[in-house]
Amino acid sequence: MANVIRHSLTAEEIAALALSLAHLGAGPQSVTARRGLRHAFEHLDLDDDVIAATLTTLTTPLPTDVARRARAVANAITARLVIRIQYHDAAGRMTVRDVEPVTCLVHGEFWYLVGWCRMRRSIRAFRFDRILAVEPTDLPARAHLPQRYLPFQRRSRASRPSAA
Numbered sequence: 001m002a003n004v005i006r007h008s009l010t011a012e013e014i015a016a017l018a019l020s021l022a023h024l025g026a027g028p029q030s031v032t033a034r035r036g037l038r039h040a041f042e043h044l045d046l047d048d049d050v051i052a053a054t055l056t057t058l059t060t061p062l063p064t065d066v067a068r069r070a071r072a073v074a075n076a077i078t079a080r081l082v083i084r085i086q087y088h089d090a091a092g093r094m095t096v097r098d099v100e101p102v103t104c105l106v107h108g109e110f111w112y113l114v115g116w117c118r119m120r121r122s123i124r125a126f127r128f129d130r131i132l133a134v135e136p137t138d139l140p141a142r143a144h145l146p147q148r149y150l151p152f153q154r155r156s157r158a159s160r161p162s163a164a
Contacts, residue, residue, distance in 0.1 A: 018058050018106055020074070034059040053108045062111070062128075070104065072134040073113055077101045082118070082139035086132040095119065099126070100141035116144060 017040075021033050038059055062070060076083045082098050089095065100116040102123070111128035
């Protein structure tokens with residue numbers, strides 16, 4: 001058996017791998033890829049409920065319609081294009097938003113699109129199960145560094161904003 005070199009993955013690498021896996025479906029390639037992702041997480045303390053739920057979500061195929069939306073988002077990230085989404089928020093309001101997609105990630109039981117919302121003029125995380133439609137546009141999106149916008153990260157005290 002070949003030797004495998006193991007190292008920790010960055011949050012950006014995990015997000016990219018997870019998004020790639022999201023729209024692979026349930027075929028043999030995706031089964032092998034998800035098993036590989038599970039191995040990459042072997043060093044984590046799975047006694048943490050959030051990490052355990054996140055790992056389960058990462059390694060479970062998305063429903064076909066959600067995977068199709070994930071593919072459209074991934075294509076827009078790669079092409080650096082704005083997408084128009086129909087979004088149903090937690091309060092039940094439906095909005096149509098133009099979003100500059102930055103990355104996608106999983107936290108706990110949910111997939112999120114992280115992007116610059118042109119309507120709110122700030123970074124937002126949109127739950128994939130609340131995104132009803134994704135429409136690509138020809139509008140260029142500005143370059144955003146994913147590591148600056150990844151929510152749910154554990155940050156050191158030094159990197160947290162100080163209270164005034």
